[in-house]
Amino acid sequence: MSLSEREIREENHQELFTKTRQSFLFPVNTQGQPRTYLCGNSLGLQPRLAQDLIQQELQRWATLGIDGYFEGETAWVHYADQCKPELARLTGSGEDEVVLMNSLTTNLHLLMASFFQPRGNKRKILIEQQAFPTDHYAMASQLQWHGLSPAEDLIVVQPDQPGGVFSLVHFQQVIEQHADELALILLPAVQYVSGQWLPMEEITRVARHHGITIGWDCAHAAGNVPLKLHDWQVDFAVGCTYKYLNGGPGAPGWAFVHRKHHGRNLPRLTGWWGNRPQSRFEMAPEFEPADGVNAWQLSNVPVLATAAVLAGLSVFSEVPISVLREQSLRLHTILRGILAQYDQLVMLTPASDQAHGCQLAFGHGGGRDATRELFEHLLADDIIGDWREPGIIRLSPVPLYNNQEDLQKVAGSLGRFFQG
Ligand SMILES: Cc1ncc(COP(=O)(O)O)c(C=O)c1O
Numbered sequence: 001m002s003l004s005e006r007e008i009r010e011e012n013h014q015e016l017f018t019k020t021r022q023s024f025l026f027p028v029n030t031q032g033q034p035r036t037y038l039c040g041n042s043l044g045l046q047p048r049l050a051q052d053l054i055q056q057e058l059q060r061w062a063t064l065g066i067d068g069y070f071e072g073e074t075a076w077v078h079y080a081d082q083c084k085p086e087l088a089r090l091t092g093s094g095e096d097e098v099v100l101m102n103s104l105t106t107n108l109h110l111l112m113a114s115f116f117q118p119r120g121n122k123r124k125i126l127i128e129q130q131a132f133p134t135d136h137y138a139m140a141s142q143l144q145w146h147g148l149s150p151a152e153d154l155i156v157v158q159p160d161q162p163g164g165v166f167s168l169v170h171f172q173q174v175i176e177q178h179a180d181e182l183a184l185i186l187l188p189a190v191q192y193v194s195g196q197w198l199p200m201e202e203i204t205r206v207a208r209h210h211g212i213t214i215g216w217d218c219a220h221a222a223g224n225v226p227l228k229l230h231d232w233q234v235d236f237a238v239g240c241t242y243k244y245l246n247g248g249p250g251a252p253g254w255a256f257v258h259r260k261h262h263g264r265n266l267p268r269l270t271g272w273w274g275n276r277p278q279s280r281f282e283m284a285p286e287f288e289p290a291d292g293v294n295a296w297q298l299s300n301v302p303v304l305a306t307a308a309v310l311a312g313l314s315v316f317s318e319v320p321i322s323v324l325r326e327q328s329l330r331l332h333t334i335l336r337g338i339l340a341q342y343d344q345l346v347m348l349t350p351a352s353d354q355a356h357g358c359q360l361a362f363g364h365g366g367g368r369d370a371t372r373e374l375f376e377h378l379l380a381d382d383i384i385g386d387w388r389e390p391g392i393i394r395l396s397p398v399p400l401y402n403n404q405e406d407l408q409k410v411a412g413s414l415g416r417f418f419q420g
Contacts, residue, residue, distance in 0.1 A: 016319060017327055020400045023048055023315045024246070027384065035382040036409045040398035041192070041220060041359045042386050044246030049311035057307050077277065080301040083254075086313035089321065090245070091218065091237070092228035093256050096292030100241070100301070100309060101273075104219055104253040105134045107238040108186075110296055111255060112142045114266040115213050115236050118183045123148055126155045126178065126185045126212075130164050132192050135217055139186060155182070163348035163361075164194045171203050179210040187214075189221035189237075193388055195349035195359035195396075197225050201232045208233060219243060222254070224328070224357035226321050229256050236261075244358075244398065246312035251305055257293040271298030315400055324399050328358045331397035334404060335360055338411045342418055344370075348392065359396040367391065374417055381413040 024045040026034035037045060057076075060068045069076045084095040091098055101107065116125070123146075125139045140150035155178055160170040175185065185207050190197045200216060207214035216237040221227060223244030229237050237256040241247030268289075272280060274297040276288045289295035316324070339345050339362055348361040364370035368391030375393050378385060385395040397407060 013323055013327055016323070017399060017403065020315050020319065021403060024401045026401075029382050033382070035384055036406045037384050038395040038397060038402065038406065038410070039384045039386050040244055040246075040401075041195075041394055041396040043242055043249060044223075044244055044312065044398070045401055046248065047246050047308075047311040047315055049314060050248065050308040053307035053311050054304050057303050076301070076303050079303050080252075080306055082310055083306065083313055086316055087222075087254055090222055090227065090313075090316060091239070091254075091256060092226070092232075093230050094259060094292075096262065096294075097230060097259055098254055098256045099293045099297060100252050100254050100306065101297050102253055102255075102299075103250075104217070104238050104240045105138060107253050107255040108134070108138045108215075108217070109142070110269055110298070111215060111236045111238065111257070112138065112184075113269045114257075114261075114296075115215060116142055116146070116184050117267070118146050118148060118153075121181050122183045124153045124155055124178065124181045124183060126157060126175065126182055126187075128157045128166065128187055128191075129159065130191065130193055131186075131188055132217065132219065135186060135188070159194075161350075163346075163350075164191070165196050165348070165350050165355075166191075166198065168199045168202050171198075172206050175203075175206050175210060175212070179212065182210070182212045185212055185214045187216060189216045189218045189227070190224060190357050190359070192220050193348070193361060193392060193394075195220075195356050195361045195394065197221070197354070197356050199354070200234070201228070204232045204234055218256075220357065220359070223316065224359075226325050230258065233260070234258060241309045241312065245309065246315065246400070247309035248305065248312070251309050251312075252302060255293060255296060257296060259292070262292045262295075268296065269298075270295075273297040273299050273301075319400070327399035328397075329353055331399060331402055331404070331407065332356065332358050332360065334407050335395060335397055335410065338407060338414065342414060344418070357396075358398055359394055361388075361392050361394045363391050363393065377417045378410070378413055381409070381416075383410055383413055 029035050080100045083100045087098045088095045127139050143150050143153050157174050159166050204214050213235045218237050218239035222239045240253045241251040270287050274295045276290045279288050344365050346363050346365050349356050364374050371391040375387050
């Protein structure tokens, strides 16, 4: 019997993902056995290559000192540029539109300095209720910075569906209702609790239709769902690299500014690294902006931290985005099927393929304590997920390093919990 085209494709994919899985180091239990890691939504695993790339730059620092900035293939003045091709591919940006720098929250503030320009009646910011706290704090403090009041000028959209989920129609209605007073919309691309992937393209279109600037927090989206920030005409976006990009704890963030805003006379908080590289070391007091998003850079790059980011990005380089997404959906569907066998479990993450990444968020219908008991049981079985109050478990099968056997371990553990 000959294999169907689909089966051949799946077999090839399995080979590819066996290889990517081997590129990572898994946490181990007290017996030294690898634990089942389903927590990439919080912190991605360490790519094996990270230690080599960090060691390489430590060695260059030891032997070259200051000359490391300008000498060799990985000269530190250009070091972060090596991230651009893969960051651009994973975010659907041009290399002139995306840059690795600072941290997500810092980048959010920097881009708000350029893109939040309250004028007269058009001075409000729209955000969603369960957005990650940093988004709330940043938006509230930006309003205050401009002498405005978060109580009056922050429009907080409540979810209209069970499980903290939003419908597109709901967003459309709220945006239309406030169109005349909105200066900015900031939303999470993938909601960090429910795991919902918001309809980014459609919401961006609604914002554009009403002439409202829109930015996306892509912390849970980059490396998780296919993004087309350029094609969707997103104004700006920010992200981190320590979750699905596997860049390490506290790894640098990234920023996206759409090409249509490059070269505009936007207000900007500047630093010397945003100066044109050709004249940066002339040390002139006048600022000459670098091309594209690079003009938003402030400081020279943390090379050792960036080395780990490069290691993380390198694992993606052999995987087409469509193949990554196919594998992600495959694992997500398997896990969803396993959880669905238990009526006691309540799923928060929407079921439609278009509305989620790899993460599955759920709780026990018995309430917080029952959910906590289940979470502890999974942990005792060496299954690492994560916990969010007021009683939510998040499990994220990451296509680069999780496989079906990991999910079978979850199935076994759940079986023991519910039957044992
Ligand atoms: C959605 C979201 N936004 C922002 C952040 C915080 O980013 P940072 O600490 O890199 O500024 C996180 C951290 O987990 C997050 O999940």
